Amino acid sequence: MIAEALNEYAAASGRAFAAREQTVGGSDVGKCARQVFFEKHEHDTEFGAPRNPDAVDGWGARLRGTIFEQHFWTPALRAKYGERLLFAGDRQETFSLGFLSATPDALLVWCDDDELATLGVPSLGGDGSIVLEGKTIDPRARLEGPRLAHSYQAQVQMGLLHALTRYRPEWAVISYADASFWDLIYEYSVRRDPKIFETARRRAAQILTARSAHELPPEGWVAGGRECERCAFSRACGNIRATVPAQAVAPSPEFVAEIVERARHAKALEVEAERALAAQRAAQQDIKDRLSANNVRRIDGDGVSVTWSAVRGRPAFDDKAIREAAIAAGIDVEAFSTVGDPTDRLSIRCVP
Numbered sequence: 001m002i003a004e005a006l007n008e009y010a011a012a013s014g015r016a017f018a019a020r021e022q023t024v025g026g027s028d029v030g031k032c033a034r035q036v037f038f039e040k041h042e043h044d045t046e047f048g049a050p051r052n053p054d055a056v057d058g059w060g061a062r063l064r065g066t067i068f069e070q071h072f073w074t075p076a077l078r079a080k081y082g083e084r085l086l087f088a089g090d091r092q093e094t095f096s097l098g099f100l101s102a103t104p105d106a107l108l109v110w111c112d113d114d115e116l117a118t119l120g121v122p123s124l125g126g127d128g129s130i131v132l133e134g135k136t137i138d139p140r141a142r143l144e145g146p147r148l149a150h151s152y153q154a155q156v157q158m159g160l161l162h163a164l165t166r167y168r169p170e171w172a173v174i175s176y177a178d179a180s181f182w183d184l185i186y187e188y189s190v191r192r193d194p195k196i197f198e199t200a201r202r203r204a205a206q207i208l209t210a211r212s213a214h215e216l217p218p219e220g221w222v223a224g225g226r227e228c229e230r231c232a233f234s235r236a237c238g239n240i241r242a243t244v245p246a247q248a249v250a251p252s253p254e255f256v257a258e259i260v261e262r263a264r265h266a267k268a269l270e271v272e273a274e275r276a277l278a279a280q281r282a283a284q285q286d287i288k289d290r291l292s293a294n295n296v297r298r299i300d301g302d303g304v305s306v307t308w309s310a311v312r313g314r315p316a317f318d319d320k321a322i323r324e325a326a327i328a329a330g331i332d333v334e335a336f337s338t339v340g341d342p343t344d345r346l347s348i349r350c351v352p
Contacts, residue, residue, distance in 0.1 A: 010059040024204035026102030026156035030149045031227070032220035033203070037213050038233035047212065049236035057232070064179060065136045069105060072182065073134040073175075077106060084110050088132075095160040099204040104157045106132040107167060116171060119189040126170035126192075131157050137176040137186075146174045146188040152200065154190045159197030213240060235341055242344040267350045 021040050028036050041047040074089040087093050088106035095102055109129045116124065124130065133154055137143065146154075154172035161167050170192050178184035210216050218237050220227030228234045250256045291297060291308050299306040326333050 007059075010063055013063065022208075023096050023099055023101035024207055026100075026153040026160075026200075027149070029100065029156060029200050029204050029207075030152035032218065032223075032231065033207050033216040034213050034218050034237055035220060035227070035231050035233060036207050037210055037216050038236060040208065049213065049233055051232040052235045055232035061136075061138075065134075068136050068177060068182070069134050073177070074106070077108075077132070081108060084108055095157075095164050097160055097163050098201060099208045100156065100160070100201050102153065102157045102160050104131055104161070105134050107161065107169065108132055109167070116173065116189050119173070119187060121171060121189050121191075124171055126168040129161075129167045129169040131161065131169050131172035133157070133172060133174045135174065135176045136179045139178050139180045139184075143176060143186055146190060150174050151190050152196065155193060155196040156200050158192045159194065159200070162192075162197075213237070238341050238343065242342045244344055263348045264350055267348050270348075 024036060024040075028039070037047075038049050041049075042051070070089065077088065078085050086107040086109060087104050092103055092105075095104075107129055109127075111124055111128045111130055113123050113125075113128065115121075115128075115130065131154055133150065135150060151174070154174060158169050158172055161169055172190045172192075174188050174190060176186040176188075207216065213236075218241060220231060220234075221237070221241065228237070231237070250259070287306065288308060291299070291306075297308045323333055
């Protein structure tokens with residue numbers, strides 16, 4: 001009953017941004033390119049793809065951030081900085097350039113040159129303005145600096161302000177408020193890098209001018225698949241990756257030579273990765289040996305924290321024994337079987 005009311009109210013309270021499909025926003029441009037393509041073309045009958053059947057568009061974290069920004073973060077900053085606070089709250093503006101857009105949380109102007117001295121910035125430079133970005137964060141999350149996606153977002157905001165307004169911010173500040181304890185605030189400074197902004201512009205254009213998801217790399221999967229776990233289009237992307245060509249014979253000797261070169265490169269990287277993993281494990285074991293020799297399990301110093309702790313084993317089940325017991329009990333085990341999504345396998349063998 002209550003959950004239903006909250007879900008309906010959240011759906012009706014969502015923020016709407018005009019022409020969202022026509023540009024890639026600063027908060028999206030750092031995501032997997034193929035995922036962004038699917039999101040932009042979700043309702044397009046020609047280029048779109050269906051969401052995963054079990055995909056859930058959770059609103060909790062998004063609405064939490066919106067409420068915090070509108071009803072606490074913005075009023076607090078406005079109370080302190082007054083007219084120096086621009087583009088905040090109901091005065092927010094979306095800036096667009098080509099295929100790229102961004103909506104800064106705020107811009108603080110007329111700052112002293114040493115305004116960010118406590119964050120390790122001796123001089124602001126530029127025109128004394130600072131882009132401000134407010135976030136809330138799960139208290140279980142570990143922060144060792146600004147999240148990469150948020151830094152990228154700030155770079156896009158600073159770049160667009162340089163390109164489209166008279167303001168020249170050289171720094172942004174990203175603040176994180178603990179979602180449980182709002183008085184726990186973590187702040188990080190981000191310096192403008194024009195090269196990152198230009199990369200973002202090219203990236204946005206590449207995503208929105210692609211005629212098919214096939215033209216964009218599955219970056220989330222390439223990076224290890226963590227992003228895929230939260231992607232509503234992982235199944236559609238997986239179907240593309242698992243589509244194996246029907247033709248078995250290469251069309252030309254030149255193409256064979258190209259694939260041979262790429263295969264040798266991939267195999268060399270595989271060997272290098274195995275060596276790097278072995279070196280990493282050896283380094284970790286060396287740390288454990290030194291901690292054990294000194295009867296210590298935790299070290300803190302010079303910005304580094306090392307903690308060695310025991311981890312309980314996870315429960316496991318003997319699937320074969322369970323299956324045999326179920327059959328013996330007269331249970332139709334096939335009624336509980338499922339077939340996973342299709343996948344693929346690329347085998348590379350290189351003769352020295």
